[in-house]
Amino acid sequence: MKKDTILAHAGRDPKKYQGMVNTPVFRTSTVLNPDVATYEAPRDEDYQRISYGRHGTPTTRALEEAVARLEGGHRAVALPSGLAAIAAALSAFAKTGTHILVADPVYSPTRNFCERQLRANGVEIEYYDPLVGAGIATLIKPNTRAIFCESPGSLTFEMQDIPAIAQAAHARGVPVLADNTWGTPYFFRSFERGVDVSIHSATKYICGHSDVMMGLIVTDEPYWRTVRRTVADYGFSVSPDDCYLALRGLRTLGVRLKQQMANALEVARSLKSRPEVKRVIYPALEGDAGYAIWKRDFSGAAGLFSFVMNGASEKQAAAFVDALELFGIGSSWGGYESLATIAHAERHRTATKWDPGGPTIRLHIGLEDPADLVADLERGFAAMNRVTK
Numbered sequence: 001m002k003k004d005t006i007l008a009h010a011g012r013d014p015k016k017y018q019g020m021v022n023t024p025v026f027r028t029s030t031v032l033n034p035d036v037a038t039y040e041a042p043r044d045e046d047y048q049r050i051s052y053g054r055h056g057t058p059t060t061r062a063l064e065e066a067v068a069r070l071e072g073g074h075r076a077v078a079l080p081s082g083l084a085a086i087a088a089a090l091s092a093f094a095k096t097g098t099h100i101l102v103a104d105p106v107y108s109p110t111r112n113f114c115e116r117q118l119r120a121n122g123v124e125i126e127y128y129d130p131l132v133g134a135g136i137a138t139l140i141k142p143n144t145r146a147i148f149c150e151s152p153g154s155l156t157f158e159m160q161d162i163p164a165i166a167q168a169a170h171a172r173g174v175p176v177l178a179d180n181t182w183g184t185p186y187f188f189r190s191f192e193r194g195v196d197v198s199i200h201s202a203t204k205y206i207c208g209h210s211d212v213m214m215g216l217i218v219t220d221e222p223y224w225r226t227v228r229r230t231v232a233d234y235g236f237s238v239s240p241d242d243c244y245l246a247l248r249g250l251r252t253l254g255v256r257l258k259q260q261m262a263n264a265l266e267v268a269r270s271l272k273s274r275p276e277v278k279r280v281i282y283p284a285l286e287g288d289a290g291y292a293i294w295k296r297d298f299s300g301a302a303g304l305f306s307f308v309m310n311g312a313s314e315k316q317a318a319a320f321v322d323a324l325e326l327f328g329i330g331s332s333w334g335g336y337e338s339l340a341t342i343a344h345a346e347r348h349r350t351a352t353k354w355d356p357g358g359p360t361i362r363l364h365i366g367l368e369d370p371a372d373l374v375a376d377l378e379r380g381f382a383a384m385n386r387v388t389k
Contacts (some may be wrong), residue, residue, distance in 0.1 A: 011066030071185035082201025085215025096122035126145025159290025166194025213291030260303035317359035323383030
């Protein structure tokens with residue numbers, strides 16, 4: 001099946017539920033067994049059999065099956081947030097005395113988890129330049145247990161050469177973990193590019209309506225049991241109602257992403273022509289430093305990107321964002337609405353330096369008419385230009 005057909009059909013079987021088009025919501029904690037022998041049977045190490053509500057319900061399984069099929073992985077597991085998925089995936093490989101390589105521009109809560117939890121428990125964390133590519137081979141040590149990628153990088157959108165990183169990693173038996181929230185299972189088929197464990201904040205594009213918190217981990221077969229057991233040991237569980245909403249969001253993922261990419265390109269091109277803008281950082285935009293890798297590895301782009309102001313002060317940047325009416329000021333992205341924040345990427349780098357020469361504004365482009373969004377940005381620039389540096 002093509003991916004749009006998978007979105008429409010995976011994770012549902014009307015014949016099983018009296019013809020109901022959507023998999024129903026199953027709310028339960030206790031799962032009854034037909035006899036003592038079944039109840040006392042050894043636990044299913046692959047988590048196929050549902051023995052307790054904490055491990056999921058048929059609603060949960062429907063979502064996990066659909067996302068795994070879409071991305072081309074072996075199996076998936078749902079968690080209560082994107083950060084929970086990141087923490088569980090890293091914890092499955094990071095043990096005391098091991099070494100983990102992490103891309104320098106990762107999502108700042110990922111860095112916080114690495115510093116506050118992993119490093120504090122004897123894990124060696126080393127951050128690497130996202131543009132290292134095949135050169136990552138020189139950073140792999142005998143005790144390296146995982147490489148954590150995020151492409152493009154959070155806030156600054158550097159494109160990583162994940163196939164080159166994966167080739168170097170696999171030559172040494174090291175798995176590649178990747179935060180694929182920006183690419184989504186729809187635009188970046190991570191397992192075809194060498195990823196072993198793919199992580200998503202389903203809060204964003206998969207759910208798509210800014211009303212659900214959820215994470216997903218998809219793995220290839222060799223690492224499924226390791227990751228799934230870690231999720232179970234942490235006791236992570238997801239509401240079946242939220243899984244139902246995620247499935248509903250998944251059905252329209254393709255059409256939403258295509259429209260938001262088209263909107264984002266229109267807004268990005270408009271910004272590129274303005275004198276107040278020094279640089280637009282969007283891998284899908286021709287001329288971007290990451291365009292070639294994006295074009296090779298991705299089939300589309302999220303509606304999330306940044307731009308650097310041309311010599312403006314922080315005071316002017318704040319005036320710009322405060323004047324916007326259609327762009328909300330808030331965390332997260334991937335919903336139907338547009339957002340704008342000032343990105344302080346320089347606070348979260350150690351292996352590389354971020355000094356773009358002006359304030360960085362991160363935009364999420366939603367489903368509004370892009371002409372209205374461009375007009376709103378013009379309102380912001382007008383307000384900025386009225387403020388002295």
